[in-house]
Amino acid sequence: MNTDARPVVHLSGIAVEWGGRVPIAALDDPSVAAELENLHAGGLRHCRVAAQDVVELATAAARGSLAAAGLTSVDAVVHATDSPYRETATKDGWALLAGAGVPAAPGVAVGGSASANLAAALRVATGLLTAERLDTVLLVSADRITGGPRYQPVGVTVLSDGAASCLIGRRPYGPGYRVLGSSTVVRADAVEVSNSLKAANLVKVGVTEALRRLNGQLPDPGRGFRHLITGNYSLATRTFLSRLCGIELSAVHTPEVAEVGHGFSADLLSGLASLREQGPAGPGDRVLVLATSPRSWSLIALEHTDG
Structure with missing residues (x-):
């Protein structure tokens, strides 16, 4: 590409x-x-x-x-x-x-x-x-x-x-993010299972492949990401997802878990807003957004900008 x-x-x-x-x-x-x-x-x-x-x-x-x-x-x-x-x-x-x-x-x-x-x-x-x-x-x-x-x-x-x-x-309207790339993996034929190990493996395969595809788009994938935005899931889920993305749990930004719960995709934009407004993101920081559903896994790579 x-x-x-x-x-x-x-x-x-x-x-x-x-x-x-x-x-x-x-x-x-x-x-x-x-x-x-x-x-x-x-x-x-x-x-x-x-x-x-x-x-x-x-x-x-x-x-x-x-x-x-x-x-x-x-x-x-x-x-x-x-x-x-x-x-x-x-x-x-x-x-x-x-x-x-x-x-x-x-x-x-x-x-x-x-x-x-x-x-x-x-x-x-x-x-x-x-x-x-x-x-x-x-x-x-x-x-x-x-x-x-x-x-x-x-x-x-x-x-x-x-x-x-x-x-x-094509231009920013104030401080925000530059979109570096995105990738999506879908398994519409996946069977939702109650077995936690099988469910976790399905997520692992999806996120790992989405990350591989995303890295193929980035000019310098080795640079890495300083922050990870996920949905407002439980601590165990966020820990699992951060490990799949190769990012420390301390870099996961989900400050509204306790007060908001999981608002579908609104979680992700709200998390990006608070990351910019309240810190700790700085200009040039790379941010990875992980958007998940039971049968699809998407990653969005962003770079924080001052506008």
């Missing part, structure tokens, strides 16, 4: 909208109650429960990104969700565009990767920039649990309602 031909793409203007903070012990959810001891042991204490529907969450986050960047228009919008639509993908997309104040922007709906939807949405946004010679794409990821269990055995965590958005552009 000719890495010199890769377009320069920036991720900036991150905004997050969470539901209300609720102790997981207070949830009326038998799935969480049955695993409460394990969840507490893994560091989970609260989750977020939204009164707004998924489109309203997405709209609030989108407005935040546009305001942070001082923009009133974008060239396109990519909307990622793994939640049931309010009406249809098309009508929800129209409502998001109108609510965010960009009714003339072409919208694209993305899904199918659960908590790894950020990686899929980024691929689409980057493709739009390249194929259509656009300047700026608004990426929005939003999810909300509607009646189903909040306990997620994969990762040993509790699902939360929330949304996060960012701008994917």
